């Protein structure tokens with residue numbers, strides 16, 4: 001198996017020199033295990049956190065360890081009755097071409113029901129994050145305005161579309177004209193804005209004449225600064241991610257904006273609630289899979305994938321994810337499907 005290991009903890013943007021590629025023999029299977037060949041590796045923003053030893057909700061990857069990540073794999077050998085050779089499964093085998101796993105830690109996928117890659121995107125963890133965060137915390141009502149950034153990504157695109165299915169008006173924010181066009185033309189957002197445009201603040205004001213009832217926070221930074229100024233009384237802010245900060249090495253320059261923000265939390269009776277999606281798995285995983293599969297099948301929720309070829313290109317693609325060079329759910333095609 002070929003593996004990508006974390007060699008040193010990156011400072012700022014992860015560098016090639018922070019990683020090493022190794023090749024090893026795979027161990028013999030013991031009872032209950034399967035040998036998995038990676039077809040797709042999911043690249044997700046949370047991986048930047050795993051590269052760091054700063055205190056977090058999950059343990060970091062140890063120095064010298066194989067980078068973690070969700071994968072879609074083919075079973076190539078099996079010593080478990082649960083999985084047969086040829087099965088396609090969802091697993092968590094990380095940045096490597098082959099891996100041994102406990103069959104109980106895999107979920108069988110049905111390629112007839114949906115393309116298997118969707119188990120890492122719209123029908124997987126990112127889609128679930130959108131569903132749970134929006135419906136449990138955001139709770140959009142008919143006619144309300146929902147704003148989300150990173151809106152062509154797997155989380156944001158699902159947030160905007162689910163908001164519309166609930167009768168809300170969706171305002172999507174993305175970087176660059178091509179993504180902005182996709183927001184209205186492909187994903188059906190009511191309004192699309194470019195956060196890189198010099199007129200972004202004015203555009204946002206024009207797009208939210210009645211203010212903002214739900215701001216689904218994916219990015220932080222200047223976008224959050226602008227949107228939180230437009231929140232309405234009793235607005236909800238599910239805090240899902242702060243990707244603008246993930247490579248940051250120091251606090252942003254400028255005045256301290258926390259007092260102004262806290263004053264809005266108080267006077268507007270805001271609900272600002274962070275979450276890690278796994279919190280909602282016990283209660284919402286089943287309704288999510290049922291509802292979202294239906295929406296995707298009927299074309300009510302569309303998705304876009306950005307597939308990069310080869311494990312060798314994973315790190316460069318991951319660097320791009322944190323600055324918006326991806327366009328849709330970022331996947332590495334590691335082997336043939």
Ligand code: NDP
Pocket residue numbers: 044045046125126129149150151152153154155156173174175176179195218219220221223239240241242243244275276277278321322323324325326327328329330
């Ligand atoms: P995306 O595919 O949307 O990729 C991240 C996107 O963030 C980039 O494509 C870019 O889009 C945008 N971005 C990067 N920097 C900035 C910036 N400075 N300002 C504005 N936008 C920026 O990723 P996902 O859909 O997988 O994840 C979206 C968010 O959800 C992330 O913050 C992630 O950490 C979080 N998340 C949280 C989970 C949880 O349990 N809490 C679970 C899963 C994801 P553009 O070019 O449009 O700017």
